[in-house]
Amino acid sequence: MQLKKTDLTGALKILAADASVFVPGEIEGIKRFVLWDGESDVDLGGANTQLPPKDILFPCTEKMYNYKMGDSIEIKEIVEKPRQVIFGIRPCDMRSIDCMDHVFLEKGFVDSYYSRKRENVTLIAMGCTTPERTCFCDSMGLDPNNAPNADVMMNDGGDTLVLEAYTEKGKAVLEALNGLLSEGGQAKKDTACTLKVNMTPELPEKLAGMFDHPIWDEVTRACIGCATCTYVCPTCYCFDIDSDNHGAEGTKFRCWDSCMFSDYTRMAGGHDPRPTKKERVRNRYMHKLSYFHERYGQHLCVGCGRCVEKCPAHMDITMFIDKAAEV
Amino acid sequence: MSSIIEELQSTVKKLLEDGTVGYVIGWGATRFPDRTTPVFITRPEDAHKLVWNHYCVNGTAKYALDDRYPEKKIGIIIRGCDSRAVNRMIQDNQLKRENLYLIGIPCDGKENPVCEGCQHKNPLVYDVLIGTPVEEKINPDRFxxxxxxxxxxxxxxxxxxxxxxxxxxxxxxxxxxxxxxxxxxxxxxxxxxxxxxxxxxxxxxxxxxxxxxxxxxxxxxxxxxxxxxxxxxxxxxxxxxxxxxxxxxxxGDYECGLNDSRPHVLGEFDLQDRDEFM
Structure with a gap:
């Protein structure tokens, strides 16, 4: 099925009738997913959003429950099941949702905060037509033209968007948009990244044996220990839990945390098993390229290139991959 | 520019060879021609990895804080701003001058908007200077x-x-x-x-x-x-x-990280301080 690009706003109005629709937009100069305002044109091309859409399903600060202490303790859980649509999410960010699904929904524990949002979200993905020079998703085993876990997959067909439903949710979307759709449509699906990285199938296991390799001394020194890479990363999912106390009552919340911070692994007695940036950067690279693969059979790096683009010290995980493949 | 790079690389090579420094902090290439990254040169034969171009934007001095008790001096390649950073950290008792070997390099401004207003393009302090000082001017638009x-x-x-x-x-x-x-x-x-x-x-x-x-x-x-x-x-x-x-x-006129020993205005108390806002 195809949708004329001139009918895009009309289609978004239909979707926004009973859900919050998030689209690529801009706030104060930063390209990110924004709540569609009901009328603005949406630009699905250009560079990918500078911030990933992960905060829609995994907010950077999420209230969990309110409490009140008196003779007894009252606890009131905060349950949110918003109906949400993420429109125009690219295959790299779709793969990151696949990674988060593994973490939050599998291996015997379901994270109810994540699952409530995940069940109620509809993912309308857009094949990438404009990879940046820092994009390397196809080296990480992704197809920039296709997101297998999308509800609806869109691809650019010139004057139209070519839509295909992959799930029951997706079929419902196409039914809702039926009046605006027509048969046919030829989509261009030949996007490829210009940056090719030597991510060999053997690398995850090879890295597992390189914990004490001298390479870490060299590649970690430029790090300034900030959390930019982890906060712009679509797959970094670590969080901390804390409370906002006001006397005898307050709110428990969870918020993003970063393995780059000095207090991340600091224990109650003061011991820190990752005392310097060497151990911290090693852990991050290992997690992305080896540990996650061992546990879930896929990489935790989706090749979106955001950390390469934003690192204050211009550190580059792709240079590390190439180097590690060679040694 | 190329002769400056050669001078820089040969100076660093010599400092590593004769053991004056344990390593040198400078800039190296990345995947992209318009981007450099801080590098740490420990072997004389790696001195050729140093670059000096319009894209050497990262500050080099703060990395010295990662190594407060070095066995040998830390070599740092410093522009005007980096030299002020060194002064800053020495004045704050975070670094010791005798632990540093400063390789100064006059800077004509980098791919960074802040450089347009720079008043100190030449290093204020150094042990060796690469190239020749460049012209500096007061920025009337500082504020x-x-x-x-x-x-x-x-x-x-x-x-x-x-x-x-x-x-x-x-x-x-x-x-x-x-x-x-x-x-x-x-x-x-x-x-x-x-x-x-x-x-x-x-x-x-x-x-x-x-x-x-x-x-x-x-x-x-x-x-x-x-x-x-x-x-x-x-x-x-x-x-x-x-x-x-x-x-x-x-x-009155105040700039930080210069070669003077003027105390920080917010770090000292003087009975003559203005207090009409109290």
């Missing part, structure tokens, strides 16, 4: 942007900063890159005390912004690294410039 901004109403200013700090993601890149942010433990990391919450909201973000501005206010060397590294594009220098403008207005 122009801040003066314009001051004309806004209080509400307009609040609205502006609220929107900016709504973008902040608490990555602390501005703090970690700043040569004036050299506390052994940052107040924001004193999680047991809880000055600074980890939650991301307007209050928490603005508290951080204000605290950072005041903590570095009278020690900012105006290198602009905070603003360059901010992934969310916050105009952070506008705050420190405001602090410096007020200090200049109240206490």
């Amino acid at each position: 122009k942007e801040v003066a314009e901004f001051e004309k806004l109403s209080q509400d307009e200013k609040y609205e502006y900063w609220a929107k900016q700090y709504d973008k902040c993601i608490h990555c602390y890149a501005c703090r970690n890159v700043c040569p004036a942010c050299n506390c052994k433990e940052c107040y924001a990391d004193q999680y047991r005390v809880g000055w600074q919450g980890k939650q991301n909201n307007r209050n928490s973000n603005q508290v951080y912004g204000l605290t950072r501005a005041f903590h570095v206010g009278d020690r900012c060397i105006e290198c602009g690294e905070c603003e360059r590294v901010c992934p969310m594009g916050l105009p952070i220098m506008r705050q420190t410039k405001k602090m410096l403008k007020d200090i200049n207005d109240l206490f």
Whole structure:
């Protein structure tokens, strides 16, 4: 099925009738997913959003429950099941949702905060037509033209968007948009990244044996220990839990945390098993390229290139991959 | 430029060969021609990896804090701003001059907007100078942007900063890159005390912004690294410039990280200090 690009706003109005629709937009100069305002044109091309859409399903600060202490303790859980649509999410960010699904929904524990949002979200993905020079998703085993876990997959067909439903949710979307759709449509699906990285199938296991390799001394020194890479990363999912106390009552919340911070692994007695940036950067690279693969059979790096683009010290995980493949 | 690179590389090679320094901090190439990254050269045969071009934007001096008790001197390639950073950290008792070997290199400005207003292109302190000093000039517009901004109403200013700090993601890149942010433990990391919450909201973000501005206010060397590294594009220098403008207005000409030993205006008390705002 195809949708004329001139009918895009009309289609978004239909979707926004009973859900919050998030689209690529801009706030104060930063390209990110924004709540569609009901009328603005949406630009699905250009560079990918500078911030990933992960905060829609995994907010950077999420209230969990309110409490009140008196003779007894009252606890009131905060349950949110918003109906949400993420429109125009690219295959790299779709793969990151696949990674988060593994973490939050599998291996015997379901994270109810994540699952409530995940069940109620509809993912309308857009094949990438404009990879940046820092994009390397196809080296990480992704197809920039296709997101297998999308509800609806869109691809650019010139004057139209070519839509295909992959799930029951997706079929419902196409039914809702039926009046605006027509048969046919030829989509261009030949996007490829210009940056090719030597991510060999053997690398995850090879890295597992390189914990004490001298390479870490060299590649970690430029790090300034900030959390930019982890906060712009679509797959970094670590969080901390804390409370906002006001006397005898307050709110428990969870918020993003970063393995780059000095207090991340600091224990109650003061011991820190990752005392310097060497151990911290090693852990991050290992997690992305080896540990996650061992546990879930896929990489935790989706090749979106955001950390390469934003690192204050211009550190580059792709240079590390190439180097590690060679040694 | 090429002769300067050759001079730089051969100087570093010699310093490593004769054991004057243990390693040298400078800039090296990345995948992209318009981007460099800090490198740490430990072997003489690696000196050719050093680059010197329009894209050497990263500050080099702060990396010396990773190695406070070096076996041999740390070689640092420094531009004007880096030399002020070195002075800053020595004045703050964070670095010892005798632990450093400073390879000065006059800088004609880099691919970084902050360089346009630079008043100190030549290193203020060095052990060896590569190339020849470049012309420097006073920037009459040092506080122009801040003066314009001051004309806004209080509400307009609040609205502006609220929107900016709504973008902040608490990555602390501005703090970690700043040569004036050299506390052994940052107040924001004193999680047991809880000055600074980890939650991301307007209050928490603005508290951080204000605290950072005041903590570095009278020690900012105006290198602009905070603003360059901010992934969310916050105009952070506008705050420190405001602090410096007020200090200049109240206490006379003031620049940080120069070769003088003038005490920090916010770090000393003098009975003659102006206090009409009390």
